Amino acid sequence: MIQKLIARIQETGAPIAVGLDPQMKFIPQALLEDAKREHHDNLLGEDELETAAEAVWRFNREIIDAVHDLVPAVKPQIAMYEQLGIPGIAAFWKTVRYCHEKQLIVIGDVKRGDIGSTSAAYAQAHLGRVNLDGMDLSIFGEDFCTVNPYLGSDGVKPFVDVCNAQDKGIFVLVKTSNPSSGEFQDVKTADGRPLYELVGEKVNEWGRDSMDGSYSNVGAVVGATYPEQGAALRKQMPHAYILVPGYGAQGGRGKDLVHFFNEDGLGAIVNSSRGIIAAYTQDAYRHFGPDRFAEAARAAVIDMKEDIAGALRGR
Amino acid sequence: MIQKLIARIQETGAPIAVGLDPQMKFIPQALLEDAKREHHDNLLGEDELETAAEAVWRFNREIIDAVHDLVPAVKPQIAMYEQLGIPGIAAFWKTVRYCHEKQLIVIGDVKRGDIGSTSAAYAQAHLGRVNLDGMDLSIFGEDFCTVNPYLGSDGVKPFVDVCNAQDKGIFVLVKTSNPSSGEFQDVKTADGRPLYELVGEKVNEWGRDSMDGSYSNVGAVVGATYPEQGAALRKQMPHAYILVPGYGAQGGRGKDLVHFFNEDGLGAIVNSSRGIIAAYTQDAYRHFGPDRFAEAARAAVIDMKEDIAGALRGR
Numbered sequence: 001m002i003q004k005l006i007a008r009i010q011e012t013g014a015p016i017a018v019g020l021d022p023q024m025k026f027i028p029q030a031l032l033e034d035a036k037r038e039h040h041d042n043l044l045g046e047d048e049l050e051t052a053a054e055a056v057w058r059f060n061r062e063i064i065d066a067v068h069d070l071v072p073a074v075k076p077q078i079a080m081y082e083q084l085g086i087p088g089i090a091a092f093w094k095t096v097r098y099c100h101e102k103q104l105i106v107i108g109d110v111k112r113g114d115i116g117s118t119s120a121a122y123a124q125a126h127l128g129r130v131n132l133d134g135m136d137l138s139i140f141g142e143d144f145c146t147v148n149p150y151l152g153s154d155g156v157k158p159f160v161d162v163c164n165a166q167d168k169g170i171f172v173l174v175k176t177s178n179p180s181s182g183e184f185q186d187v188k189t190a191d192g193r194p195l196y197e198l199v200g201e202k203v204n205e206w207g208r209d210s211m212d213g214s215y216s217n218v219g220a221v222v223g224a225t226y227p228e229q230g231a232a233l234r235k236q237m238p239h240a241y242i243l244v245p246g247y248g249a250q251g252g253r254g255k256d257l258v259h260f261f262n263e264d265g266l267g268a269i270v271n272s273s274r275g276i277i278a279a280y281t282q283d284a285y286r287h288f289g290p291d292r293f294a295e296a297a298r299a300a301v302i303d304m305k306e307d308i309a310g311a312l313r314g315r
Numbered sequence: 316m317i318q319k320l321i322a323r324i325q326e327t328g329a330p331i332a333v334g335l336d337p338q339m340k341f342i343p344q345a346l347l348e349d350a351k352r353e354h355h356d357n358l359l360g361e362d363e364l365e366t367a368a369e370a371v372w373r374f375n376r377e378i379i380d381a382v383h384d385l386v387p388a389v390k391p392q393i394a395m396y397e398q399l400g401i402p403g404i405a406a407f408w409k410t411v412r413y414c415h416e417k418q419l420i421v422i423g424d425v426k427r428g429d430i431g432s433t434s435a436a437y438a439q440a441h442l443g444r445v446n447l448d449g450m451d452l453s454i455f456g457e458d459f460c461t462v463n464p465y466l467g468s469d470g471v472k473p474f475v476d477v478c479n480a481q482d483k484g485i486f487v488l489v490k491t492s493n494p495s496s497g498e499f500q501d502v503k504t505a506d507g508r509p510l511y512e513l514v515g516e517k518v519n520e521w522g523r524d525s526m527d528g529s530y531s532n533v534g535a536v537v538g539a540t541y542p543e544q545g546a547a548l549r550k551q552m553p554h555a556y557i558l559v560p561g562y563g564a565q566g567g568r569g570k571d572l573v574h575f576f577n578e579d580g581l582g583a584i585v586n587s588s589r590g591i592i593a594a595y596t597q598d599a600y601r602h603f604g605p606d607r608f609a610e611a612a613r614a615a616v617i618d619m620k621e622d623i624a625g626a627l628r629g630r
Binding site: 052089 | 336338339351363364366367392394395397398399400401404405408426427428429430431432433434436437439440441445447448450452454455463464465466467468469470488491492493494495496497498499500502503504505507510513514517560
C-alpha cells in the first residue's frame with residue numbers, strides 16, 4: 001500500500017493529505033440550511049443529527065471534488081463523525097467510499113489500539129475484511145489507519161497482520177503534534193533516551209516484515225510542531241513513512257518540515273485539516289466567502305504544495 | 316457519577332462489570348439463525364452485517380436480562396461493534412440504551428484519546444451532549460468511558476471537562492492487562508520509576524477537581540494480571556477508582572485482586588467478559604448448553620461474586 005501512496009505523491013507532486021475533520025463550526029450556514037431543507041424527507045432518526053451528518057457529507061463532497069486532482073490522500077478524523085452518532089458514522093463511511101471513487105487514498109485517523117483480540121477487531125473494522133456467513137465483507141475500508149502504541153506489541157501486531165494480509169498500512173503514534181505530547185512521550189528513560197525513541201525502535205521492528213519497496217507499510221506519526229524530534233526520528237526510522245500532522249493551524253510551516261523527508265524527497269506526507277477545509281475563514285482566503293469554501297480549500301492546497309516544495313528545493 | 320457506581324456496588328455486593336464483548340464466535344448458532352430468519356424483512360443494507368448486528372443485540376439483551384439484578388455495571392467493548400460497521404454501531408447504541416432501562420451503569424470501553432479538539436469530540440460522543448440547531452443531544456450516552464493517555468494532559472482534559480459538566484466519569488489506561496503492556500508502560504524513567512507511575516501521578520492531578528465524595532470521577536485501568544503493580548498503584552492513587560480487566564479468561568483470580576481494593580472494601584470494579592458471556596463454552600458451565608448461554612452467564616457472575624467476596628474476606 002505504501003507504494004500506491006508514493007506513486008500518487010509522485011504523480012501529484014504533493015506530499016499532502018487533506019484532513020477531513022468537519023467540525024460543525026466550519027460548515028457554512030447556507031450549506032447547512034440546504035441539507036436541512038432537502039434532506040428532510042429521508043430522516044430515519046433524530047432530525048438534528050441526520051441533518052448535521054448530511055451537511056458534513058455534502059461539505060466533504062464539495063471539498064473532495066475541489067481538491068482530488070491535486071493531492072494523493074485524505075485523512076478523515078473519525079471523532080468528528082462519531083460525535084454525530086450513527087448518522088455521523090454513516091457520513092464517514094460514505095466519505096471513504098466517495099474518496100475511493102475519486103482515486104484518493106484514505107488514511108483513517110482513528111488512533112485505535114487495545115489488547116490483542118480487540119485490536120484485531122479494530123483492524124478488521126478499518127483495514128480488513130470480516131467473514132460473516134461465508135461472505136467476506138469490507139467494513140469501513142480505509143487504506144491506512146493511525147494506531148496508538150501505549151499497549152505495546154500485542155496491541156499493534158493485529159494491525160500489522162491485516163496490513164500484510166490485505167496490503168494496507170498503518171501510522172503508529174510516535175511523537176504527536178499537541179502541546180502536551182511531551183508529558184509521556186518525551187520522558188527520559190533510564191538509558192537516557194526519550195520514550196518516543198523506544199516507540200520509534202518498535203516501529204522499525206513491527207515494520208520489518210511489511211516492506212513494500214524501500215518503505216514499510218508500518219509508518220509513524222510525528223508532529224510538524226516538533227521539527228528537531230522529527231529530524232532525529234527520520235534518521236532512526238529510515239523505512240517508515242512519516243505522517244506529519246500539525247501543519248498550518250497548529251503552527252507547523254514548510255521550513256519546519258524538510259527534515260521529515262529523506263534525501264530521495266520521499267518519506268513524509270503532511271496533513272493539514274482546518275488550514276484547508278476552513279481556509280475560507282482565514283484572512284488569506286476570506287475573499288472567497290463561505291459559499292466558495294471549496295475553492296478556498298483548493299487555493300490553500302496549492303499554496304501549501306508550493307510552501308513544501310519551496311522548502312524542499314531550498315534545503 | 317462515581318458515587319452512583321459505588322451505591323450500586325454496595326446494593327448488589329458485587330464490584331463487577333460484565334464485559335459485553337460479543338465476538339461472533341460466542342454467539343450460539345440457533346440465536347444467529349433466529350436473527351437471520353426473523354430480521355430479514357427489516358434489512359436496510361448488507362444482509363450479513365445487519366443479521367450479525369441483530370444477533371449481537373439479541374445476545375446482549377439475553378445476557379443483560381439474566382444478570383442485571385446481580386451487577387452494577389456493564390462494559391461494552393466498542394471494537395466488537397465497530398467491526399460490524401454501521402449496523403454494529405447501532406447495536407452498541409441500542410445496548411447502552413437497554414442497559415440504562417435496566418438500571419445498569421455503562422462503561423464504554425472505547426480507549427479514545429487524541430489532541431485537544433478531537434478528544435473534545437470523542438468526549439461529547441461518548442459522555443457528553445452535542446448542541447445542534449438549538450437542540451442538546453446525547454449521542455452514545457455512556458456513563459463512563461476508558462481513555463488512552465499517550466497524548467498527555469491536553470488529550471485527557473477534554474474528557475475531564477465533560478465529566479465535570481455532565482457528572483460522568485473516565486478510567487484512564489495506566490497499566491493494561493495484556494502480556495506486552497510492559498513494553499512502554501513499565502519502562503524505567505530516569506528517576507527510577509516506571510512510566511505507569513508517572514501516568515498514575517497524572518491521574519491524581521487530572522482527578523483533583525472531579526471529586527465526588529471520597530473518590531474522583533477520574534479513575535484508572537490496571538490489569539488483574541499485574542497484582543504487584545496493582546498494589547502499588549492502589550496506594551499511589553487513593554482517590555481513583557480502579558477498573559480491573561483481565562479477570563478470568565486472561566488469567567486473573569480473586570486472590571490477585573485484593574490489593575486493588577482499599578481498606579473500605581471499595582476502590583475497584585473488576586471486569587470479566589468472555590468468562591461471563593461465553594461461560595457456556597467453558598467446562599464449569601458447559602452443562603447449560605448453548606441455548607441456555609444466559610443462564611450460564613448468570614451462574615458465572617454468581618461464582619465470580621463469591622470468588623471476589625471470599626478473597627476480600629480472607630485478606
